[in-house]
Amino acid sequence: MASASEIVVPISSQKHDPAWNHCLQVRSAGRTKLKCNYCHKLFLGGGIHRIKEHLARHKGNASCCPKVPLEVQVAMQQSLEGSAARRKKKLKLADDVTKAIPIQAEGGEVDPAMMQFPDVINLGIVPVEVKEEGVSSKPPEKGRRKKIRYTSPPLQFSPIPLQTSALVSDVGKTTIGGITNKEQVYMAIGRFLFEAGVPLEAVNSAYFQPMVDAIASAGPGLGTFSYHDFRGWILKRSLDEVNNTLEQYKATWSRTGCTVLADEWTTSTGKTLINFLVYCPEGTMFMKSVDASHIVASADTLYELLKHVVEEVGERNVVQVITNYSEIHAAAGSKLSETFPTLFWTSCASQCIEAILEDIGKVNAIQEVIKNAKVITGFIYSHALVLNMMRNHTNGKDLILPCESQAAMNFITLKNMISLKENLRTMVTSSEWLASPYSRKTVGMLVTDLVCSLPFWSSCVAIVRITEPLLQLLKLVESSKRPAMGYIHIAIYQVKQMIKKELLKKSDYMTYWKIIDSRWNAQLPCPLYAAAFFLNPRFFFSIQGDVSNEISSAVLDCIERLVPEANIQDKIQKELSLYKSSSGDFGRPMAMRARNTLLPAEWWTTNGGACPNLMRLAIRILSQTCSTRGFERVHVPFEQIHNHRMNYLEHQRLCDLIYVHYNLRLQQRQILRYKPFDPISVDNIDVVGDWIVENDLFSDDADHANWMALNQPVATQMLPDYANDGEIETFIAGIDDDVIQGVGKNMEDDCDTKEDDDIHDGTSFT
Missing domain, CATH: 3.30.420 (Nucleotidyltransferase; domain 5)
Structure with missing residues (x-):
């Protein structure tokens, strides 16, 4: 730190030497001096080069710093060695080029004796020199009167072969024409990730490319990054940036x-x-x-x-x-x-839906189909040759799609396998498959039989039709774009009706209704859900007549709990009559058209001005989520x-x-809108599970497994939850007036499950 008699002078942005990060420029007694950040020694001369020698603990021109951190000492030593190497290389280059220029004899003719060029003069890549501040780069020869400018000869450029042993410092060098060798950049980034143990999934970050662009835009001389910088001012400034964003969130909480x-x-x-x-x-x-x-x-x-x-x-x-x-x-x-x-x-609604999916997956017949499907995927994803073959026949598509829920993975994978059924059949009947050694192995023949089995695929289709409504509901509940509160009360009724339409027979669909009711009714009854259904104009104005007492009571419960002031409660009661009768602004043609297009909370913001107290309550209820799902914690x-x-x-x-x-x-x-996905990556093992692990009984050729034989996957892209709007909208659009009437008046068909037969084993769909 500077003393009271010292004035810190700002360091110019043009000073790029890394040693400037470890010293201060101060003015004292009319003179500008450099001061070490660690031992606070003052230097009256010698420039930044002497500071660097001081930090590198090079004896001779400067004293050794007794307090310099080891990582700073090593960085300064490397910088000094690099500067010396650059000077030496430049001198050698100048000497070689000088020897290659023919010297004119007296009379203006070229002396033939001086025209003996070397067989090959390979100037190669002429590096852009970054001068070390405070050190002259002029050659030591004295008496030179003319400075000769040398340029690269007009050679045809060809990329430099990738050297895996290249140093990171080579990355900053430019090729002829100023083009940086991209392979060297990729290798430098790779070496950093591998040595530092950074998860390779880090390159999927939305902030990775901006980081690369920022470094590239800074150009040469950016300087080294300090461990203490990242732990210090960079973390502090990032904390401030995050807090500024979160303050914007907090500003909306009161509304x-x-x-x-x-x-x-x-x-x-x-x-x-x-x-x-x-x-x-x-x-x-x-x-x-x-x-x-x-x-x-x-x-x-x-x-x-x-x-x-x-x-x-x-x-x-x-x-x-x-x-x-x-x-x-x-x-x-x-x-x-x-x-x-x-x-x-x-x-949490997400956990409830996942528990329902887990229970359905335990039904005997469904469990057997999933087990057979895992035999197919486990075998394919455990052998490079077979995986390459499969991707060739599916045009790069994978059998396993990205999913955040382990419970949903079984049914999402079955659905995707159905879409690629014909591709798999083409593969196992191709000459390439028949000629491979895997087609003659026990598991290979089992996979062939399963892929060609009509009953297997029919069972997969039936399972997908039963579980697809639940998967759509799970996406709705976890959507970050559409708050699920206004839909969840009716959504579970819609799921049950879709299953009923698929299975038809009461003895069949009641098996799954009981699973749903046992989880849903035990965990999720809440006045908020029913009140949100009432306040969603998409559903309320489709009900003919009065709503059920259950929904009316839920609305009153929410008014009493969320609005503690008695006078405001009375005002809301009066404003409810305007909403129920669709009077005033609620009855405008554009308000009626917007019931099905705007989000419920947006509809109230636009059309609820005549009922300010009810509008505020409606917005607070309809703006909430139903799931604790945050973001992956890995x-x-x-x-x-x-x-x-x-x-x-x-x-x-x-x-x-x-x-x-x-x-x-x-x-x-x-x-983030897109995320590359590789099913066999260890980053996905917690969700993918045993879908990509071959059964131990069939693993008799593990010695042939070699990941380097794999073709690089096509950049399969994962869309986050808000990109699934199409499926969510289809699910909501499928809610017809009959379902809305049934929910509004609490008249669900076959809702009394107690008198039905015991739960079946679910074999009828096969």
């Missing part, structure tokens, strides 16, 4: 309300962590991660944790708190609702911040780092 999400999960070491997030239509923000290993064992301790988070967000902003479902969570949620009478506790070191053997200051820094890390991921979820 739209927000939902506190308790994303609970278990680590590989058995710890139970809860990541707390806050959802609003503007975006989802990550608050903090809590080690709840002992907290979730007691309803009282879990309640205290939830209470603290609600107070931190602001009781007036919170519409609901969503957690896992269990007796302990339900008890804690009930107590939380008593403490805060202006919010609701609900359980490669985020949540567990590390719960290590109590850590310096307090470093723990604060690590918490801020993870705060920035996860919030950038949440923002990336809305930025």
Whole structure:
């Protein structure tokens, strides 16, 4: 640091030598001096080169710095060695070119004796020299009167063969014509990722290409990056940027309300962590991660944790708190609702739907079909030759598609395999397959039989038709573009009706209705869902007559809980009559047309001005999500911040780092439109599971497995949840007036499942 008698002089942006990052330029007693950042020694002369020697601990021209960090010392040593090598190479190059120029004899003729050129003068790539500040690059010869300018000869350019042993410093050099060898750039990035152990999935980040572009635009002389820079001012500035974005989210909470999400999960070491997030239509923000290993064992301790988070967000902003479902969570949620009478506790709809899919996957006949399908995919994805063959026949398409839910993976994969059925049949009947050794192996013959089996494919089609409505509902619930609150009450009825239309026989479809009801009715009844159905103009104005008492009571429950002021409650009661009768602005032709086109909350914002109190309540209800799903947690070191053997200051820094890390991921979820996907990647193993692992009974040729024989996959792109709008819109559009009438008046056909037969084994669809 500069003393009181010293004035720090800003360092010019034109000074690119890396040593400038480790010293100060100060003015004292009328003289400009350089000062070491570590030992604070002042240098009156010698320029930045002497500072560099000081930091590199080179004895001779400067004293050695006693406090320089090791990584800085090594960087300065490398910089000095590089400068010396560049000077030596330049001198040699100048000498070689000088010898190659014919010298004119007296009289203006060229002396023939001087025209003996070397057989080959390969100037190769002439590097662009970056002069080291404070060090003259002039050759040591004295008395030179004329400076000769040398240029590259007009040679035809051919790319340099890739040298895997090339140093990273070679990347900055340019080829003839100023073109950088891209392979060297890729190799430099690869070496960094491999040596540092960075997950290769990092290149999928929405921020990766902007980083590369920023480095490229800076050009030569950007300088080295400091470990302390990233831990210091860069992290601080990133924290400020993230907080600025999140402040924009927070500014909307008073209008739209927000939902506190308790994303609970278990680590590989058995710890139970809860990541707390806050959802609003503007975006989802990550608050903090809590080690709840002992907290979730007691309803009282879990309640205290939830209470603290609600107070931190602001009781007036919170519409609901969503957690896992269990007796302990339900008890804690009930107590939380008593403490805060202006919010609701609900359980996660995504987890409920996934539990339904898991139960359906356990039906005997369905379980058998999935097992056979895994034999096909496990065999194909375990052998490079067969996988290349399959991709050739499917035009690069994979059997396994990206999916965030392990429970949904079974049925998404079956659906995709059906779409590629003919391609698989062509493959197993091709001469290439018949000539391969795999077609004669036991598992190879089994795969051939399955791919050519009509009953197998018929069963796959039946399973997909049963589960497709649930998959569409799962996408709706997890959509970050369309809040699901206005649709979830009717959506489960729509799912059941679609299954009924598919199976027809009551003894068949009741098997799946019972599975759905056993999960849905136990976990998800909530006044918010019914009130949101009532306030969604798409559904309410399709009901002929009065709604059921269940829905009317739910609306009143929401008014009493979410609007504590009695006078505002009375105003809402009066404004409800205008909504029910479609009076005033609600009855305008454009308002009626917009019922099916605008999102419910947007419709109220546009047309609810005559009923301001009801409009505010409707917007707060219809703007909420139904799922705790945040973003994938892989490669985020949540567990590390719960290590109590850590310096307090470093723990604060690590918490801020993870705060920035996860919030950038949440923002990336809305930025990123495409994501490359490789089914066999270890990054996807938690979801893909045993779909890409061959059965051990058939693994008799593991010695032939070689990933280097694989053709590079076609860039399969994964669209995030908001890109599935087509399927979501199809699902919503399929909700007809009969279903709306049934839901509105609580008249579901065959809803009494208690009197039906016992659950069947589900074999009828085969």
